Amino acid sequence: MIQIENNTDITEKIVTILHRLSEHLQGFTQELTEIREFMKKATGDISPPLLDKEALCRKLNIAERTLYRDIKTYNIPVHKLGSRLYFYWEEVEQSLKREKV
Known part of the structure; x- marks a missing residue:
């Protein structure tokens, strides 16, 4: 006081x-x-833990079409909110590493 x-x-x-x-x-x-x-x-x-598809494409330096192919090829988990797709970076990394081995 x-x-x-x-x-x-x-x-x-x-x-x-x-x-x-x-x-x-x-x-x-x-x-x-x-x-x-x-x-x-x-x-x-x-990095932010949750990425939309545009941010993930920039981070991986790939086109959106390649992302859709990689989702199937590497079994990348996708989280949908309405019509938008979101990804947890940790899950993407794990999927990419798991399939490369």
Whole structure:
């Protein structure tokens, strides 16, 4: 809690409160920046766990037609939501490795 002398006028009280609030906010902003940097370093190379077919094609550097062929060839698990197809990257990797051996 911020304590201010009782004999100061209201303007000085407000200025003092705002100054102290500003100091606290600067500290908070610095902590948030440090947390963001930590998260960037911690998750830098982690791909999103769920990919749509377009993202998976980009990641594998293949055409959509090739993806459909590979789904059958490598038995890649497909998750549908409505008419859209989604893939878990870990499952795709396992399917591709399992069939290559």
